[in-house]
Amino acid sequence: MADVRSATAPTQFLAVNDDRYAYRRFGGGRGHPLLFLQHFTGTLDNWDPAVTDALAREREVILFDNAGVGRSSGRVPAKVAGMAQHALAFLDGLGVATCDVLGFSLGGMVALQMAQDRPSIFRRMILVGTAPRGGEDIMHLEKPGLARHFADPKLVGYAILTKIFFAPTQSSQAAGEAFIERLMQLAQRREDRDPPSGPEVAAAQIAAFREWERFTGERFADLKSIRHSTLVVNGVHDEMIPVSNSYRLVENLPNAVLLVYPDSGHGSLFQFHESFVRHASAFLSSDSRFAPF
């Protein structure tokens, strides 16, 4: 059934040199394959099926555990550049020379680095809730607005996600609860699941965020050479990676459209999943050399 693909697609493993990468691949259609690059501590089991399965109706989607995450071998690199190298090695091993990409949060940074390291790897890019190198206020979990949620003993399991991925309005919180419900349904898959990420994954990824905030030379100048058609998406009240980072992306990427959602935070793509899938599909279906769709 098309709408339970996330729940049934088997995890596959690919050996490349001394590494082993866990991934899931499902869906199909006339579109180019779409690589999903995941957020902070997220595994194969953290993608919202309302997004992955809907996009899988017109193309093959590839969910991927980067090194040290889920059931992929190795350690999490402490720099985005190392994660980009692993993702490129994975695609090479899979025999994918060019694909589209949806990078969310940390995954968007990895996508930007990959596009710079090897421009031919991507045709079109979707970057959600992410930041350019040299961006501001990237995933500072220690700031009061976020720390209070991490310190709240009542927020067990997925519950914290309604606080850190959604805005503090009734409508956004309701969307957050619907999102959690979809993840819970997915969790009824009892076998073949990834282990949740532990503190060592979090620590290395946080180190990568800190390194990504640093820049040398002219700030954001590195973006000007990334000419891919790009769709940048952000929730206007994103506390984890503020929307100003998406402003800087489209001001410096030469060929990027920006879509900002109201009443939403870091998880805007999950809150407005129907709208997001409609826009993402229209964007990915375009063959224009310009990003507008």
Next chain:
Amino acid sequence: MADVRSATAPTQFLAVNDDRYAYRRFGGGRGHPLLFLQHFTGTLDNWDPAVTDALAREREVILFDNAGVGRSSGRVPAKVAGMAQHALAFLDGLGVATCDVLGFSLGGMVALQMAQDRPSIFRRMILVGTAPRGGEDIMHLEKPGLARHFADPKLVGYAILTKIFFAPTQSSQAAGEAFIERLMQLAQRREDRDPPSGPEVAAAQIAAFREWERFTGERFADLKSIRHSTLVVNGVHDEMIPVSNSYRLVENLPNAVLLVYPDSGHGSLFQFHESFVRHASAFLSSDSRFAPF
């Protein structure tokens, strides 16, 4: 013919109290009527038929000369508030209790003021290349980047629009030339045209921009009460009204989606008219209480 409506729709005149308003009304379909509010010095003859006629396929569109512009009577008010009063009087005279609105540049400011003065007048709003009260760097034609075009004797007739409405790239300039060509075709309509705006129109509208830059109390707080579903659109390299004004709009309007186009200036809706019409149509066709479409 559907695609020459702008070229053939007769100008009509509506008397309200001592004022006479010029307008054109054409198209039809299941959508709500869509009021077009025009930019600095623009008349009924300055709307791009690629936008008006395409949107007229699914709804009635109403092009409107505000007081003192084109063949409307009276003087141009020196404040946006005065323009909003005239537009409301016009709609009252026409018997339109609620409509959708597309406000471009100055027209977007008038739309915001109308929404505040009488919320019931609009169902959904599209605001392109505009700014909230208290916005920054609004139409400072004296700044070097713009003044050099106004001082250039080679830029006669419509030619200046390619410079001030489009970005200084080959692709944007080519789009600018196509836009001018569409306006020239429209100008083959030899009768029933508006006179071009003179310096007194420009002076009063510039005064209105200066007044609109001023604010009292908490900056942008007035936007929080405008709860209409709103689509905000801007070109990323807009020199006339910088894109930061659109950022402030969606950060403070509670229910507004932002769409930013790359490689474009003030006239982004004309440069990417196919994409703009597609998004505007989808947005206007939605009956959701949320802006995302």
